[in-house]
Amino acid sequence: MMETDACIHPYPVGTASVRRMAMEAGALGFGSIVVPGEVAGVYHGVRIIPAVIISEADLRRVIGQIRRHANSGNLVFVDAGDNGFNRAVLAQKGLNAIRCLHQIPKKAFDHISARLAYENSIAVEIDLYPLIHEKGIFRQRVLNRYNDLMRLHSRYHFPLILSSNACSVLDLRSPDEIRLLCSLFGMEKDDTDGALQTISTLISPVESVMVAP
Amino acid sequence: MKPRPPTLREKKRYLLLRIDPPTPDPDPKDLYFSVLDSVTSLYGDAEAARMMPVVISCGSGYAIVRCIRGYEEKLRIAIVTLTSVTERRIALHAVATSGTLLALRRRVSGLSPVRVETISSLHFRDREYTARRYQGQKVDLQEKGINRQELLFLTQDDLEGL
Numbered sequence: 557m558m559e560t561d562a563c564i565h566p567y568p569v570g571t572a573s574v575r576r577m578a579m580e581a582g583a584l585g586f587g588s589i590v591v592p593g594e595v596a597g598v599y600h601g602v603r604i605i606p607a608v609i610i611s612e613a614d615l616r617r618v619i620g621q622i623r624r625h626a627n628s629g630n631l632v633f634v635d636a637g638d639n640g641f642n643r644a645v646l647a648q649k650g651l652n653a654i655r656c657l658h659q660i661p662k663k664a665f666d667h668i669s670a671r672l673a674y675e676n677s678i679a680v681e682i683d684l685y686p687l688i689h690e691k692g693i694f695r696q697r698v699l700n701r702y703n704d705l706m707r708l709h710s711r712y713h714f715p716l717i718l719s720s721n722a723c724s725v726l727d728l729r730s731p732d733e734i735r736l737l738c739s740l741f742g743m744e745k746d747d748t749d750g751a752l753q754t755i756s757t758l759i760s761p762v763e764s765v766m767v768a769p
Numbered sequence: 770m771k772p773r774p775p776t777l778r779e780k781k782r783y784l785l786l787r788i789d790p791p792t793p794d795p796d797p798k799d800l801y802f803s804v805l806d807s808v809t810s811l812y813g814d815a816e817a818a819r820m821m822p823v824v825i826s827c828g829s830g831y832a833i834v835r836c837i838r839g840y841e842e843k844l845r846i847a848i849v850t851l852t853s854v855t856e857r858r859i860a861l862h863a864v865a866t867s868g869t870l871l872a873l874r875r876r877v878s879g880l881s882p883v884r885v886e887t888i889s890s891l892h893f894r895d896r897e898y899t900a901r902r903y904q905g906q907k908v909d910l911q912e913k914g915i916n917r918q919e920l921l922f923l924t925q926d927d928l929e930g931l
Contacts, residue, residue: 571919571920571921572921573921573924573927575906575926576924579907579924584862687850688849688850688852695810724858725789726858727852727860733845733862733863736842740846
């Protein structure tokens with residue numbers, strides 16, 4: 557299975573073209589990258605996986621957008637909110653991942669949300685951008701949140717994805733560097749390897765085989 | 770003064786780092802302060818003192834950094850979190866780790882040197898840029914100006930599509 561950076565932002569959001577991002581990601585050892593708002597394709601041997609990020613606070617709108625994008629061939633990501641929002645969103649079919657968990661209050665993603673994520677095979681994103689770019693109390697807070705997330709993961713085994721949220725080629729990190737970075741919040745090597753490959757299972761989920769009578 | 774015998778000296782490890790973007794080379798002193806700042810902010814003063822990170826050399830798109838043996842992994846993590854050297858955006862990627870400087874220098878000589886092929890001026894989105902073309906497809910655009918010099922990372926194909 558391919559190792560995937562679960563979210564990068566090329567030009568015009570970032571400062572690098574999608575081709576250059578793909579080239580650099582390939583050189584670092586990634587087989588694919590997830591790019592919001594981009595069309596599917598292969599550049600320099602790296603697969604581009606299109607995605608949609610829903611960043612709304614209104615639950616009804618979010619659910620409407622999830623339904624609209626569910627079978628569009630894009631991965632559907634939703635920015636996390638408060639506890640009720642997360643539980644409602646995690647019960648939706650068609651959602652692939654919930655993101656920005658480091659930006660919400662600690663109790664907003666609890667054991668019930670974790671179980672819902674596991675039951676509906678919705679991945680939880682670990683954003684490496686604040687670990688790389690923040691310092692001091694902000695980074696400590698993010699590390700604390702990810703430690704808590706790993707505690708929930710060890711109990712409920714919901715899928716995890718790892719993203720650099722790179723806006724420039726200088727923000728990209730190799731899978732080896734990601735493994736090192738993840739060791740900061742107690743993520744084991746096997747878990748990191750699994751998280752780097754989760755996108756492949758989100759694209760082509762393993763479904764139970766039905767035997768026709 | 771009689772030098773300390775080798776068995777009593779601290780064992781060291783050397784890390785070979787690739788600098789991105791490779792040109793211009795950062796000042797070794799500035800790079801040292803940035804590495805030290807990354808280590809200190811991530812692990813604190815006590816661990817930084819035990820690790821003793823030092824920039825040995827820096828040039829041609831590569832840098833060699835030294836630390837005390839056993840701390841090379843922590844140093845690599847700290848280097849992953851390094852994002853700038855004196856306001857200039859930078860990324861360092863560890864290429865190799867060795868117990869001797871000689872082995873790393875041999876390795877550097879075996880690596881292909883980073884070559885800037887051409888430097889030319891270019892108009893992009895009504896702005897003037899300096900285009901730096903590297904071997905292969907890479908093209909870096911640096912905005913001309915004094916106040917804000919935007920840096921764009923493109924490929925040859927992107928420029929042909931303009």
